[in-house]
Amino acid sequence: MKTCSFKDLESYPTMQRVIEQEEKNTMVVASAGNTARAFAHVSSITGLPLLLVVPENAIEKLWIPAGSTSSICVAAVQGDYYDAISIASHITEKEGFVPEGGARNVARRDGMGTVMLDATLTMKRLPDHYFQAVGSGTGGIAAWEAAMRLKMDGRYGDELPQLHIAQNLPCAPLIQLHESVPVDPKCPEGMYDTVLFNRKPPYAVGGGVRDALEATGGDLYGITNEEAEEARLLFEELEGIDIMNSAAVATAALIKAVRNTKVSKSDLIMLNITGGGVKGALKELATIRLEPDLVVSPDDSEAPAKIIKKTKDKFE
Numbered sequence: 001m002k003t004c005s006f007k008d009l010e011s012y013p014t015m016q017r018v019i020e021q022e023e024k025n026t027m028v029v030a031s032a033g034n035t036a037r038a039f040a041h042v043s044s045i046t047g048l049p050l051l052l053v054v055p056e057n058a059i060e061k062l063w064i065p066a067g068s069t070s071s072i073c074v075a076a077v078q079g080d081y082y083d084a085i086s087i088a089s090h091i092t093e094k095e096g097f098v099p100e101g102g103a104r105n106v107a108r109r110d111g112m113g114t115v116m117l118d119a120t121l122t123m124k125r126l127p128d129h130y131f132q133a134v135g136s137g138t139g140g141i142a143a144w145e146a147a148m149r150l151k152m153d154g155r156y157g158d159e160l161p162q163l164h165i166a167q168n169l170p171c172a173p174l175i176q177l178h179e180s181v182p183v184d185p186k187c188p189e190g191m192y193d194t195v196l197f198n199r200k201p202p203y204a205v206g207g208g209v210r211d212a213l214e215a216t217g218g219d220l221y222g223i224t225n226e227e228a229e230e231a232r233l234l235f236e237e238l239e240g241i242d243i244m245n246s247a248a249v250a251t252a253a254l255i256k257a258v259r260n261t262k263v264s265k266s267d268l269i270m271l272n273i274t275g276g277g278v279k280g281a282l283k284e285l286a287t288i289r290l291e292p293d294l295v296v297s298p299d300d301s302e303a304p305a306k307i308i309k310k311t312k313d314k315f316e
C-alpha cells in the first residue's frame with residue numbers, strides 16, 4: 001500500500017466502480033490526510049478526475065508516489081476539516097460532481113473487507129477477535145461484512161470474530177453514542193491521531209457500528225494518548241517497523257484486552273495495523289507533493305463556485 005494506510009484498499013475499488021458505472025462526474029474527496037493521498041494516488045495512476053478539498057494546514061501531508069497530477073485538482077480551505085467537508089458537500093450537490101460516498105459506498109467497504117479475507121485465508125479459519133482503531137467505524141463494519149460471507153462459505157468456521165474497536169479519549173464520539181460519555185468540546189484538538197475523529201459516525205443506522213458490535217458481541221475501547229504512545233514504541237521495537245498513530249491506538253486496545261482477559265492465549269487474534277511504514281516509504285519511494293490549485297476562505301459564500309470553475313478549467 002504505497003500511501004501507507006488501508007485507505008489504499010478503498011480508493012482502488014471506488015475508482016474501479018466509477019469506471020464500471022461509466023460515471024462521467026468528477027469525484028470529490030474531502031480529507032485531511034490518508035484518504036486524500038490514497039485517492040490522489042489512484043487518480044494519478046488511472047487519470048480519472050479527482051477534486052480534493054483539504055484544510056490548508058494539511059497540504060504538507062499530501063505526498064504521493066511520483067507520477068502525473070494532471071487529473072487532480074486541489075482546493076485548500078483556510079479552515080479546519082469541517083470547513084472542507086462543508087464546502088465539498090456544496091460542490092457535490094452540483095451537476096458534474098459526485099461524492100466518494102463514505103461508509104455507504106459498498107466499494108469502500110468491500111475494499112477494506114479484503115483485510116479480513118486475507119487474514120482468514122492465511123490463518124485457515126476466521127479469527128476469534130478483530131482489533132481496529134476507528135473514526136467512522138467503516139473498517140469495523142467492513143470486517144464484519146466480510147466475516148459473514150466467510151461464515152456462510154462454511155470452510156472457515158461458524159463463529160463471527162468479535163469486533164474490538166478503539167477510539168482516542170476524550171475525543172471518542174462512538175463511545176459517547178454507545179455509553180453516553182461526553183466528547184470534550186475542544187476535540188479534535190490534542191488528539192493522538194485526528195484521523196480517528198468523525199462527528200457523525202454511522203452508528204445507529206441499519207448495518208452500522210451498533211449492529212456490528214451487537215452481532216459479534218463486540219466491544220469499544222477508549223485509549224488515552226499515553227497508552228497509545230506506549231503501544232507505538234512497543235510495536236516499533238518488537239516488530240521493527242513504524243506504525244501510524246491510529247494503529248498504535250488499536251495496539252493499545254489489544255494490550256488492554258489482554259490485561260482485562262477479554263482474549264485468551266489460545267484465541268486467534270487479528271490486529272489491523274491500518275497504517276505504517278511511512279519512514280521507509282519516504283526513504284525508498286520517489287514521492288511528490290501536491291500543490292493547491294486554489295486557496296479559498298470558508299467565509300466566502302462563492303468558495304464552492306470558485307472551486308467548480310477552477311476544476312472545470314483544469315480538466316477541460
Ligand SMILES: *Cc1c(COP(=O)(O)O)cnc(C)c1O
Nearest residue numbers: 034134135136137138139274275
Ligand atoms: C481512516 C483510518 C482509520 C479509521 O478508519 P475507519 O473508517 O473508521 O474504519 C484508522 N487508521 C488509519 C490509518 C486510517 O487512515
